[in-house]
Structures are given as C-alpha cells and as structure tokens.
Amino acid sequence: MQKNVKTKNVFLSGALQRILLDKETKKSHHSQLKKACETALEEINAVQGNEKSTGNVSSATLPPLPGQQTFITADQYFLPFELACQTKCARIVTIALDCIQKLIAYGHIVGDTPDSIEPERRLIDRIIETICTCFTGINTDVNVQIQIIKALLTAVTSSTCEVHEGTLLQAVRTVYNIYLASKSLISQTTAKATLTQMISLVFQRMESQAKMEMKKRMIAIILNQKKSAKGGEN
Structure with missing residues (x-):
C-alpha cells in the first residue's frame, strides 16, 4: 500500500468537509460543487475503510523520498477543488488553494497524467491554470x-x-x-x-x-x- 495515505486523506477530507459545510456551497447554483465534494468524500471513506480492514495504514507525515513517490495520488480528487476555485467566494477559494498546495508539497498531487478534459495536456497544466485564474x-x-x-x-x-x-x-x-x-x-x-x-x-x-x-x-x-x-x- 502507498505511503503517506493517511496524511493525504486528512488533507482531503478536512478541506472537502469545510467546503461542503460552507453556507455558500449550500446555495443551489453550487450544486455541482456540493455533489463533487460528496462523491469525493464517499470514495475517500471507502478507501479508508479498506485500509483499516487490511491493516495497511501509514501515519507518515513527511513527503515521500525520491524514488518512493506514491503511485495512487490525489489527482483523481482535483475536480471539487477546481469547482471551489471557480466560486469566487474567498473563503472557499482559500480552503481549496491551501489544500492543493499541501497535497503538492507532500507529493500527493503529481499531475503527470493526461487531463481528462484535454488529453493532449497534462493534469498539472490544468491545476496551475486553475490556481492562476483565482487572481482576478x-x-x-x-x-x-x-x-x-x-x-x-x-x-x-x-x-x-x-x-x-x-x-x-x-x-x-x-x-x-x-x-x-x-x-x-x-x-x-x-x-x-x-x-x-x-x-x-x-x-x-x-x-x-x-x-x-x-x-x-x-x-x-x-x-x-x-x-x-x-x-x-x-
């Protein structure tokens, strides 16, 4: 099982829950963001349940060493943070950016996979673009x-x-x-x-x-x- 999984899940779950509980997220025009957060949390909880049942849970908090980077990353959970950045609500955008920064810092976002929207570019290109567009x-x-x-x-x-x-x-x-x-x-x-x-x-x-x-x-x-x-x- 990958290293630093517990740390990744703490960052992800905490940020997603804070976004989900924000009063702005509960508004009808942010229904897509609400759904994306709920779906990501369900997947993370399912993964955590599987890790507990197999006993493969690491409490490591340091970034992975060179050559030991995780192969199952947080890349698949980027959508809710992208939608959060698009809300233009400072509270939600700040939470999303903070989580993205931490996930990159700890090696949980690699971004070297093809972007699902534009396969000719990498996911990291979409991530950087999302971060940059937060400055208006x-x-x-x-x-x-x-x-x-x-x-x-x-x-x-x-x-x-x-x-x-x-x-x-x-x-x-x-x-x-x-x-x-x-x-x-x-x-x-x-x-x-x-x-x-x-x-x-x-x-x-x-x-x-x-x-x-x-x-x-x-x-x-x-x-x-x-x-x-x-x-x-x-």
Whole structure:
C-alpha cells in the first residue's frame, strides 16, 4: 500500500468537509460543487475503510523520498477543488488553494497524467491554470493572493510534479501580476520573494540541463573516436 495515505486523506477530507459545510456551497447554483465534494468524500471513506480492514495504514507525515513517490495520488480528487476555485467566494477559494498546495508539497498531487478534459495536456497544466485564474485583479482577496503565491511556488519547486513551458510561464506571470497589482504590502513582498526563488530555480535547472547535454555530447564524441581508432587498426 502507498505511503503517506493517511496524511493525504486528512488533507482531503478536512478541506472537502469545510467546503461542503460552507453556507455558500449550500446555495443551489453550487450544486455541482456540493455533489463533487460528496462523491469525493464517499470514495475517500471507502478507501479508508479498506485500509483499516487490511491493516495497511501509514501515519507518515513527511513527503515521500525520491524514488518512493506514491503511485495512487490525489489527482483523481482535483475536480471539487477546481469547482471551489471557480466560486469566487474567498473563503472557499482559500480552503481549496491551501489544500492543493499541501497535497503538492507532500507529493500527493503529481499531475503527470493526461487531463481528462484535454488529453493532449497534462493534469498539472490544468491545476496551475486553475490556481492562476483565482487572481482576478486588484480586488482579489488578500488571503487568496497569498494562497495563490504559495501554491504556485510549491508547484514550481516540487520534486514530484513538473511544471514546464507555457504552464511555467503562466505561473511566473501570475505571481508578477500580483506583485504589480496588489494593494497589500504583504502580498507584494511575498510575490517579489517568490519571483526571485522561481527565476533562480529555473536558471539552475537550465544550467543543470546544459551540463547534462554537454556530458552526453562528450561521451558520444569519445565513443566515436574509439570506433574510428578501432576501424583504423583494422
């Protein structure tokens, strides 16, 4: 059985229950969100019941070690959090973003599977897009702004999910927009520090990739020279 299952379920169940109990969720126009939360909770409770019956329950709270990441992740429970982010209700959006951030931080959201809506892109692309769209301009709730920044930084620096190309650019751009547009000094300061971390990490990865490519080319050259030398001897 996968590691850190109990931690994942605590994050998921707690967040889903808080969203479900919010008075905004009980309104008729949020019926889809209500149903998605109820369905996810039913599935999680069923999984927990199965784990208890088999005795395969871990109380670990640390992220999985490299090479020991979970294969059954929280990716399948992303829909209720996506719908929560679309409500534009600051309380619900904050809960959803906080849970997404924690799940990514603990390696429970990997996002490397095809997106069920657009199979040509990965789920992590949809997750980042959902997080970014929570920032709607200068009137965005300050708590939501902070959670957006935290979630994006966690995703970009995560060792268990990979954010690349246009999705990475969208994440950086959103943090930059918060820095420019926010009226909150805390949000501006946090966004500025986050941008520095993100850009620094991107360049570190670029340099590491360049070194790896150079090493591969050198090995190829050496092998070709050896082949040529052997051919000359023959």
